[in-house]
Amino acid sequence: MSRIALIRCEKNEDRCPLTGCFQCLDEKKEGFAHYTDAALVGVFTCKCPGDKAVALAKILKSKGAEVIHFCTCTFATKTGNGWDMTKGGFCSCIDEIIDRVHQETDLSCVKGSAHLPAGYTADILV
Ligand code: SF4
Ligand code: SF4
Numbered sequence: 377m378s379r380i381a382l383i384r385c386e387k388n389e390d391r392c393p394l395t396g397c398f399q400c401l402d403e404k405k406e407g408f409a410h411y412t413d414a415a416l417v418g419v420f421t422c423k424c425p426g427d428k429a430v431a432l433a434k435i436l437k438s439k440g441a442e443v444i445h446f447c448t449c450t451f452a453t454k455t456g457n458g459w460d461m462t463k464g465g466f467c468s469c470i471d472e473i474i475d476r477v478h479q480e481t482d483l484s485c486v487k488g489s490a491h492l493p494a495g496y497t498a499d500i501l502v
Contacts, residue, residue, distance in 0.1 A: 378414040381441035382489060383432060383477075385450045386423050387466040394419065396490035397447060407445055407488035407498040417441050426473045433477045443484040443500070446474055452493045461493045474501065 382397055400406040401416060408414060417440045420432040433444055450470040452461040467473070470487065478485040478501045488498030 378411050379417045379440050379442045380408070380411075380414050381417055381433075381436040381439075381444045382419045382447065383422050383429065383436075383444055384419065384447040385466040386421050388447070388449050389421050392449070394447075397445075400490040406490050406492050407448065407486060410500075422467075422473070426467070426469060429473045429477055430480045433481045433483060437481055437483055441483065443486060444477060444481075445486045445489045445498075446470060447489045448491055448493075451487060452491075452496075454491075459491045459493045461496060 380401060382394065384394060401408045401414060404411050404414065418436050420436060422429050422432065436444060448459060449465050450467040451465040452459045453463055453465055474485050474487055477483065485501040486498050488496065492498060
């Protein structure tokens with residue numbers, strides 16, 4: 377079984393209760409499509425400027441997380457034609473945050489969760 381954690385963005389914490397993320401994990405689709413068996417071990421909210429993301433990820437790791445998914449809304453925006461990543465999402469530095477978390481925790485990291493933009497594949501940093 378893969379033990380999954382999510383890191384979301386504080387800019388969306390009062391608007392989205394992660395419903396789509398949880399649903400996609402439960403149904404093993406979108407950013408979670410490659411899992412056959414997965415369980416959620418925890419969720420944290422990143423706070424700007426993102427300097428605590430590594431510390432949050434280390435706590436998630438201590439709770440058993442093997443993979444951290446970063447929510448799709450950090451890098452993509454909802455449009456009338458679905459989710460689009462050409463103009464980015466809530467976070468302009470999400471790639472740097474993901475790289476740092478991966479380097480400093482040795483956890484696998486995935487950029488994406490629910491409703492992936494068309495043509496986008498959520499690659500895993502292992
Ligand atoms: S990716 Fe979608 S479902 Fe998940 S927190 Fe962002 S807006 Fe909500
Ligand atoms: S650093 Fe990025 S992901 Fe973290 S809270 Fe700020 S905008 Fe959101």
